[in-house]
Amino acid sequence: MAGMSGKRLQKELAKIQGVLPPGISLVSAEDLREWQMDLIVPDNPIYPPDEEYRLRFHFSANYPIEAPEVVFMLLSNPERKIPMHPHIYSNGIICLDLLDKQGWSPVHNVESVCISIQSMLASNTKAERPPGDAEFVRSNRSRPRDINFLYHDPTV
Amino acid sequence: MASYQADQLKEQGNAAFRNGEYLEAEALYTQAVQKYSRNPLIFTNRANVRIRLMDWNGVVNDCSKSIEITGANAHNHKAWYFLGKHAVAKTLLTSNRQLGLHHPNEALTSALTAYDQVLHPQPTAKISPKDLETFSAFVLKCKKAKFAARDLERLRRQGDLRAELESLLETQRQRDLDEVTTQLGRSQLGNIEASERSHEITTTLDDKITSLRTVFGAADPAKHEAREVPDYVIDMITFEPMHDPVMTKNGHSYERATIYEHLKRSPTDPLTRDPLTIKDLRPNFGLRAACEAFWDSGASEWIADWS
Numbered sequence: 001m002a003g004m005s006g007k008r009l010q011k012e013l014a015k016i017q018g019v020l021p022p023g024i025s026l027v028s029a030e031d032l033r034e035w036q037m038d039l040i041v042p043d044n045p046i047y048p049p050d051e052e053y054r055l056r057f058h059f060s061a062n063y064p065i066e067a068p069e070v071v072f073m074l075l076s077n078p079e080r081k082i083p084m085h086p087h088i089y090s091n092g093i094i095c096l097d098l099l100d101k102q103g104w105s106p107v108h109n110v111e112s113v114c115i116s117i118q119s120m121l122a123s124n125t126k127a128e129r130p131p132g133d134a135e136f137v138r139s140n141r142s143r144p145r146d147i148n149f150l151y152h153d154p155t156v
Numbered sequence: 157m158a159s160y161q162a163d164q165l166k167e168q169g170n171a172a173f174r175n176g177e178y179l180e181a182e183a184l185y186t187q188a189v190q191k192y193s194r195n196p197l198i199f200t201n202r203a204n205v206r207i208r209l210m211d212w213n214g215v216v217n218d219c220s221k222s223i224e225i226t227g228a229n230a231h232n233h234k235a236w237y238f239l240g241k242h243a244v245a246k247t248l249l250t251s252n253r254q255l256g257l258h259h260p261n262e263a264l265t266s267a268l269t270a271y272d273q274v275l276h277p278q279p280t281a282k283i284s285p286k287d288l289e290t291f292s293a294f295v296l297k298c299k300k301a302k303f304a305a306r307d308l309e310r311l312r313r314q315g316d317l318r319a320e321l322e323s324l325l326e327t328q329r330q331r332d333l334d335e336v337t338t339q340l341g342r343s344q345l346g347n348i349e350a351s352e353r354s355h356e357i358t359t360t361l362d363d364k365i366t367s368l369r370t371v372f373g374a375a376d377p378a379k380h381e382a383r384e385v386p387d388y389v390i391d392m393i394t395f396e397p398m399h400d401p402v403m404t405k406n407g408h409s410y411e412r413a414t415i416y417e418h419l420k421r422s423p424t425d426p427l428t429r430d431p432l433t434i435k436d437l438r439p440n441f442g443l444r445a446a447c448e449a450f451w452d453s454g455a456s457e458w459i460a461d462w463s
Contacts (some may be wrong), residue, residue, distance in 0.1 A: 003293050004394055004414070011395040064393055065417050105426045106393040106418055 005063040006032065012109055024114045033059050036073070037114055038080075041121040047083060054080040055117065056092075057110060067104035070094060070113060084127040085120070091137045095130065096120060162192035166201065173205055178347060181205045196222040196232060203238045208347065209340075215239075233273035237291065239266045260302035267291070267298040271400075275412075285420075292413030295399055303451050318372045322365055329361040388443065389450045393418065393426065398447050402437040405430070409440045 009032045016026055023040040035057040041047035058069040072082045072092035082088060087095040097103035098116050130136070169184035185202035189195075203218035215238060222235040239262075271291040308326070311319030333354055340350040389397045391411040401409040404425050410418075416434060418426060425432040 004289070004417075008393075008395050065421055101422070104422075105424075105429065106414075107426045 004065070005059055005061050008064055009033075009059060012111075016110060020111065021115060021118075023118060024111070027054065035059075035110065037110070039114060039118055039121075041083070041118060044122050044124065046124060046127045047121060051083075052078075052080060053083050053121075055114065057113075064106040064109070067099050067101070068110075068113070070096075070099055070117070083121055084129065085124050086126050086128055086130055087120070088130070089133050089136055090129055091140075093136075093140075159192040159195065162188040162195060162198065165191065166195070166198050169198075169201060169205075173201070176347075178205050178208045182209065194225055196225040196235070199225070200232070200234045200238060203235070207238060208351075231273055231278040233270045233277075233287070233291070236266050236270040236273065237294070260298065260305050264295070264298040264302045267295045271295050289413045289417055292400070292411065296396060299397075299399060299451060318368065321368060325361060325364055325368070329357060332357045386450065389447050397450065398443070401440045401443045401447065403440040403443075404432060405436060409443050412437075412439075 013029050013032070013035075016029075020026070023042055025038045027036040027038050029035040037055045037057065039053045039055060040049065040051070041053075042049070047053075054073040054075055056071050056073050060066050060068075071094060072088060073080055074082050074092060082090055082092050089095075094117065096117065098108065098113065165184050165188035169181045169188060172178075172181035172184060182202060182205045185198055185205065188198045189202070192198075199218045199222035203215045203222070206212075206214040206218060219235040219239040223232055223239075226232045226235075271288075271294075274287045274291050308319050308322055312323050336345065336350050336353050336357070339345040340347070345353065385397065391398050391401075391414055392408070393410060393414045396411070398409070398411045400412040402412045402415060403409045404415075404427075406425065406428055408425075408427055410426070415426075415437065419432065419434055423431060423433055
């Protein structure tokens, strides 16, 4: 119900403008339904400390009963890359149990999702893409939940 | 035969309503009850249209008629819901402050009755899946309105300057909203314009009150700063205060309607992900009492938002 998500998102926004854990910052939430957060990964040589990653959160009217859609964004200005991780596709889609139907719980919030993604990156040792990455990116273009994240030629 | 014709007209009225043609719908429902006046559903449908047309007296009349037909104790949650909606709206609209204080109580009573009827439906009742959630949210809204009015009045009588200023702003809002209703009645405004204008008036007023509180909070923090609502009153899913908390096996409580919605999608405990069903939930009377006490303690002052 739209009422539930609206109220909850307003309150989350108020809280998130206070203190956030290190490395996580709010970029924008002008549209209450769509937020952007910047993430820095501490203590992992795969992810340089000056490299920031942009997350896009999209909330349905049934949030928080339904999980938000969370993906990494590829941007050129400012520069934001998709981090290398065996569970992150080059189009920004994240394979995290927390984000799918089975693993999501409504007691999670934007902050806890960011922390989980941050720690997923921090503990990673393999700077690679998931197997079948190219195929996945090609074949999933038609799925309704897929959004085109590419704002810039990814080969550059 | 007459009741069949009435049903046909009712269906036409429903179609018009869905298309946003409220005056047309009202006319059709009126024709329907002229053919056959013992169908309570036609009256509740007309009440629904009249809410959109802001014909508050008409809403009360239709709901009362509907309840009269079904009998006061019988199941008629829609009629109670619309009655509650009317009373809340009247709170906003009426310029008589004394009257305004009484209506939130009626609104809350009606809302609680409707909620109860949806929670314990009679076998013949037509409940839609979203009803519990809708009515639960409406109970919360009525609570906020009731306690807001009551606490403001109490402070004003104590000579509190902020409360006095807020009262003046509220009176202004009611005057402005009355003006809109009058203009709508005289067809000087269309339906859409009227509701846009009402929304604008309400939003502007809410912003002014927020600014006022900020200023007072800054000037005299000890007395006016918004205090934190205690965590135990808050539902972990909606972040709203609870009115009917239920407890899971591991001792955590949630608003009943909220956890029901969650369980529909995932029959698991939100915290532990263990299997969980509605039957495993227990009412938490102690927490409910604590939530009630919270409202009584001038809590509405701490909840800066209500819509």
